[in-house]
Amino acid sequence: MATSNTSPESRVTPIEWETIVSAHERIRSRIHRTPVLTSRSLDALTGAELYFKCENLQKTGSFKIRGAANTILSLSKDEAARGVVTLSSGNHAAAVACAAGWRQIPAWIVMPKNAPAVKCRAVECYGGKITFCEPTISARAEAAARLQAETGAVLVHPYDDDRIIAGQATAAKELLEEVPDLNAILTPVSGGGLLSGTCLGAKGLQAGVQVFGCEPERADDAYRSLKTGELQKLESSDTIADGLRASLAPRTFAILKKHVDGVLLVSEDEIRAAMRFVWERMKIVIEPSSAVALAPLLRPHGCSALNMPQGNNGTSWKIGVIVSGGNVEMP
Amino acid sequence: MATSNTSPESRVTPIEWETIVSAHERIRSRIHRTPVLTSRSLDALTGAELYFKCENLQKTGSFKIRGAANTILSLSKDEAARGVVTLSSGNHAAAVACAAGWRQIPAWIVMPKNAPAVKCRAVECYGGKITFCEPTISARAEAAARLQAETGAVLVHPYDDDRIIAGQATAAKELLEEVPDLNAILTPVSGGGLLSGTCLGAKGLQAGVQVFGCEPERADDAYRSLKTGELQKLESSDTIADGLRASLAPRTFAILKKHVDGVLLVSEDEIRAAMRFVWERMKIVIEPSSAVALAPLLRPHGCSALNMPQGNNGTSWKIGVIVSGGNVEMP
Numbered sequence: 001m002a003t004s005n006t007s008p009e010s011r012v013t014p015i016e017w018e019t020i021v022s023a024h025e026r027i028r029s030r031i032h033r034t035p036v037l038t039s040r041s042l043d044a045l046t047g048a049e050l051y052f053k054c055e056n057l058q059k060t061g062s063f064k065i066r067g068a069a070n071t072i073l074s075l076s077k078d079e080a081a082r083g084v085v086t087l088s089s090g091n092h093a094a095a096v097a098c099a100a101g102w103r104q105i106p107a108w109i110v111m112p113k114n115a116p117a118v119k120c121r122a123v124e125c126y127g128g129k130i131t132f133c134e135p136t137i138s139a140r141a142e143a144a145a146r147l148q149a150e151t152g153a154v155l156v157h158p159y160d161d162d163r164i165i166a167g168q169a170t171a172a173k174e175l176l177e178e179v180p181d182l183n184a185i186l187t188p189v190s191g192g193g194l195l196s197g198t199c200l201g202a203k204g205l206q207a208g209v210q211v212f213g214c215e216p217e218r219a220d221d222a223y224r225s226l227k228t229g230e231l232q233k234l235e236s237s238d239t240i241a242d243g244l245r246a247s248l249a250p251r252t253f254a255i256l257k258k259h260v261d262g263v264l265l266v267s268e269d270e271i272r273a274a275m276r277f278v279w280e281r282m283k284i285v286i287e288p289s290s291a292v293a294l295a296p297l298l299r300p301h302g303c304s305a306l307n308m309p310q311g312n313n314g315t316s317w318k319i320g321v322i323v324s325g326g327n328v329e330m331p
Numbered sequence: 332m333a334t335s336n337t338s339p340e341s342r343v344t345p346i347e348w349e350t351i352v353s354a355h356e357r358i359r360s361r362i363h364r365t366p367v368l369t370s371r372s373l374d375a376l377t378g379a380e381l382y383f384k385c386e387n388l389q390k391t392g393s394f395k396i397r398g399a400a401n402t403i404l405s406l407s408k409d410e411a412a413r414g415v416v417t418l419s420s421g422n423h424a425a426a427v428a429c430a431a432g433w434r435q436i437p438a439w440i441v442m443p444k445n446a447p448a449v450k451c452r453a454v455e456c457y458g459g460k461i462t463f464c465e466p467t468i469s470a471r472a473e474a475a476a477r478l479q480a481e482t483g484a485v486l487v488h489p490y491d492d493d494r495i496i497a498g499q500a501t502a503a504k505e506l507l508e509e510v511p512d513l514n515a516i517l518t519p520v521s522g523g524g525l526l527s528g529t530c531l532g533a534k535g536l537q538a539g540v541q542v543f544g545c546e547p548e549r550a551d552d553a554y555r556s557l558k559t560g561e562l563q564k565l566e567s568s569d570t571i572a573d574g575l576r577a578s579l580a581p582r583t584f585a586i587l588k589k590h591v592d593g594v595l596l597v598s599e600d601e602i603r604a605a606m607r608f609v610w611e612r613m614k615i616v617i618e619p620s621s622a623v624a625l626a627p628l629l630r631p632h633g634c635s636a637l638n639m640p641q642g643n644n645g646t647s648w649k650i651g652v653i654v655s656g657g658n659v660e661m662p
Contacts (some may be wrong), residue, residue, distance in 0.1 A: 056614045118611065276661045280449065283616040283657035285345045326614035330607045 009231065015162050015169075017204040020197075023166040024173060027069040030102065034058050034171075036178050041281045046297045048317045051182065053175040056286050056326025059124065061241075063171050063324050064158075067193060068095035070167030071133045071156050072103060080105050083153040087144040089242055090119025092158040092290075093324050097128030108153055110138075110143040116242055118329045136236045137247065159193030160249035168194045169201030175320050176205045178180035184306055184319040188292040189213030189222045189263060192242040192252025199259035210261040212306060214270060214293045215276060216240075221247040222262040226256060240268055243289035243325060263304065266295040274298055278323075287328040293321050340562070346493050346500075348535040351528075354497040355504060358400040361433065365502075367509050372612045377628045381646040382513065384506040385619050387657025391453065392424045394502050394575075394655050395489075398524060399426035401498030402487050403434060408580040411436050414484040417622035418442075422450035422656050423489040428459030439484055441474040443467075444466035447573055449660045462549060465569045468578065490524030491580035499525045500532030506651050507536045512561050515562030515637055516651040519623040520544030520553045520594060521575040523583025525655060543622045543637060547571075552578040554594040557587060571599055571609040574656065595636065597626040604631055609654075619658040624652050632641055 037052045046132035055063035072084060072139065083106035093109040100107035109128045109139050112135035125131055130233040133143040141211060148155055157164065169196070172185055185202050189195040189325045195213040202209045215222050219237035225248055248256070266274075278284060303317055368383045376480055386394035403415060414437035419429045422459040424440040426521045428549040431438035442451060443466035464474040479486055490494065503516055516533050520526040533540045540568055546553050549567035557581055579587070587606070597605075606622035606630065609615060627633050 167343060235333050279616050283392060285610050292419040317337055330610050 007179050008250035009257065010330050013283050014015070014198055015166055015255075017200075018235070019166045020169045020173060020201055020204060022249065023070040023163070024170045026073050027066060027167060027170065028071070030059075030069050032058050033064055036283070037176060037282060042277070046303060048303045050297070051175065051318065051320045052181045052282070053320060053322050054284065055171055056284060056290060056323050059307040060091070060098050060126075061170040061324065061325055062095065063094035063168060063194060064091040065098060067164035067167030067197070067315060068092060068099045071161060071163040071288050072096070072099040074163050075103075075154060079249075083107065083151060084156045085110070085144055085147045085151060085153040085300065086158060087140040088157045088158050089245060090115045091124075091243055091327060093128060094119060094122040094327070095128060096156050096309045097126035099122050101108035101127050101263075106145050107152070108128070108151060110140055110147060114141060116329045117325070119327050122327065135245075137234065139309070151173050158246070159191035160251050162251070162297055163239035164193050165197045165200070165252070165255070168197030171206075171322055172198040172201035173205060175322070176202055176209070179318065179320065180206065180317060182206070182209055182320045183317045184210040184212060184261075185322065186212045186214055186293045186296070186320040187243055188241070188289050188291070188324050189215050191246040192222060192256055194322065195260060196239060196252040197220075199255060199323060202229050203259060210306065211254070212261055213263040214296055215263055216244055216267055216292060217265045217267050220265055222256070223265055225253055226260070226263055229257070241271055241289040244292060245286065264296040266291050267293055269297040270298070285326045285328060286323055287325045288324055290323045293324070297321075332598075337632045339461070339581035340588065343582050343585040344447070346497055347530055348531075350497045351504060351532055351535060354494070355400040355501045357404050358501065360395055360497060361400050363621070364388050364505060367430065367506060368613060368615070372611050373608070377634060379628065379634045379650050380518075382506065382630070382649065382651045383613070384502055384651060384653050385615065386396070387621060388617060388644070391422070391429050391457075392398045392656055392658040393422035393426065394499060394525060394653065395422040395426035396429060397501050398424060398492075398495035398498030398528070399487060399507070399616060400429045402492060402494040403427070403430040405494050409598050410485050412480060414438065414544040415487045416441070416475055416478045416482060417482040417487045417489060418447050419489050420576055421446045422658060423575055424459060424461075425450060425453040425457055427487050428454050428457035432458050439478050441471055441478060443471060444549045445456070447660045449657050453658065455662060461517070470516060470648055480524070489577070490522030491582050493582070494526075495524050496528045496531070496583070496586070499528030500535075502507055502653055503529040503532035503651070504536060507533055507540070510649065510651065511537065512649060513540055513543040513590075513651045514566060515539070515543060516653065517543045517545055517624045519620050519655050520569040521550070521577055521620070522577040523579045523587055524552060525653065526553075526591060527583040527586035530586060534590060540592065541637065543592055544594040546594055546596055546626055547623060548596045548598050550575050551596055553587070554596055556584055557591070557594055560588070570602075572602055572623050574618065574630040576625060591646065593638070595627040597623055601626040601629070615655055616657045616659060617631075620655050621654045621656055628652075630656070
């Protein structure tokens with residue numbers, strides 16, 4: 001007897017490896033190939049070899065320009081002429097405004113009114129037109145739909161879009177091209193664009209690599225979704241990791257159900273401590289959302305929580321960490 | 332009639348170019364060849380091409396390891412066996428403790444009791460033994476002399492030493508090796524080790540390059556010394572640039588009188604604004620003392636204050652900035 005599966009995520013079409021390669025070709029000349037940094041003191045502390053893919057040093061200060069650039073540079077002339085609209089807590093907003101600037105088209109941006117001022121300034125600096133809304137998922141969606149109806153602009157969703165996911169996949173692709181034998185890669189997870197892209201970009205190059213999402217306890221929808229097998233929604237969150245207050249979409253959930261090796265939760269204190277550690281030891285500015293992907297490794301025996309087989313030939317694990325962004329309000 | 336000149340600085344023997352080359356050979360394998368970063372937004376703001384030599388990413392988080400390593404690696408076996416003593420507000424202290432660790436010899440460190448906690452932790456982390464003193468130049472000198480008498484250790488002065496100056500000169504040497512046609516180089520100035528070393532290291536490679544020191548208005552002894560032609564002392568200072576509270580020695584003053592092209596003063600507000608700018612735009616952590624060397628360029632027409640001839644062929648000036656360190660207390 002044939003079974004019917006009608007959940008939204010079952011209808012998602014897989015993203016092919018060639019789509020990621022094309023995305024990389026499309027955006028390569030526009031973005032930075034960000035450096036991969038290491039830290040002896042962090043290696044000593046964790047007992048692993050850590051490789052930090054520094055998207056905080058990326059154009060617009062986060063990985064988001066990868067997906068936004070891929071999407072906006074993919075638009076036909078007619079589509080582009082209508083302009084773009086998006087909803088974002090900040091980094092995707094700046095990325096869309098920046099990429100829209102390259103095509104000289106208008107960008108309307110819906111931002112929650114609790115978005116950090118530094119992220120709002122960045123959007124304005126790139127010429128984006130901001131509409132503020134209440135800091136809830138539903139208020140954001142409504143405001144974006146209204147703007148889209150008024151302007152006729154194309155929606156560039158922050159993560160529920162294959163072009164975005166293929167763009168975000170290029171960060172892990174670059175990391176593995178530079179450090180080919182990683183045992184695992186950790187990224188933060190919010191709407192799941194970066195994490196699902198990392199699954200596809202990493203495993204497409206090296207099938208054996210494990211990929212973990214890291215999430216604030218205070219915004220644990222991805223963890224709960226994967227545990228229950230049902231998409232869980234997060235209406236709002238007050239986590240310090242202001243980039244991680246969204247929840248998965250059916251599209252990203254479908255990819256994660258198939259490919260992700262686990263989601264690790266971290267406390268607000270762990271996020272702050274990891275951020276301070278990177279600032280003090282590595283002398284690079286990272287935002288709280290980035291610190292989420294390092295925090296699980298700083299626990300005693302943090303690496304063993306990854307449940308990975310022992311490193312090759314008894315050597316230490318080689319772990320990649322995607323440092324997602326560096327846009328943080330200065331004291 | 333023969334004139335007699337008996338000022339202390341007239342008795343200083345010049346440091347030869349070969350001394351700097353030897354210092355570089357001595358320390359090269361122990362230190363990082365730090366990256367030279369650029370920033371399009373800072374270039375747009377200043378109308379110049381800026382090249383940041385990132386000694387904040389240097390081992391121990393500042394350029395100080397260059398001079399400390401050169402000095403300590405130069406010690407004979409007998410000298411080294413007695414251990415080393417120094418006086419420092421922080422970065423030189425950590426550098427001496429680190430380099431002493433390489434030779435497995437004790438390091439006694441006199442620090443002012445208002446030194447940032449992050450710098451004290453670094454010294455302890457490298458195994459240095461700290462003695463705190465009042466935050467005045469004379470109290471520091473007395474405490475160091477007492478420790479030296481008690482322990483028999485060799486004094487590794489933070490700047491009044493040719494080995495230190497030759498070591499610090501290697502930062503500018505590396506910068507000009509990488510960006511050969513700079514019009515000018517800016518560094519902060521305190522005791523003058525970095526600035527005098529930069530004069531020698533830069534002009535030794537490229538005679539025409541101009542070298543400027545940058546100093547807080549609240550610790551303006553180098554500015555006043557060069558203006559009056561007489562060595563001016565600074566007993567204490569409360570500038571936020573905690574690495575710049577010392578004053579020139581006869582040795583560094585003699586080099587600067589001969590080679591430096593000017594000293595530029597900046598306010599506390601300008602230091603804070605420059606630090607924030609680098610954190611927000613370049614996403615690297617710099618300490619206030621480092622920001623002092625960028626601050627004059629952020630003024631309207633800041634570059635014209637350098638009194639340099641127009642850039643080659645009407646193009647913009649190429650200016651190097653030595654980012655001295657990144658050791659700053661996190662909020």
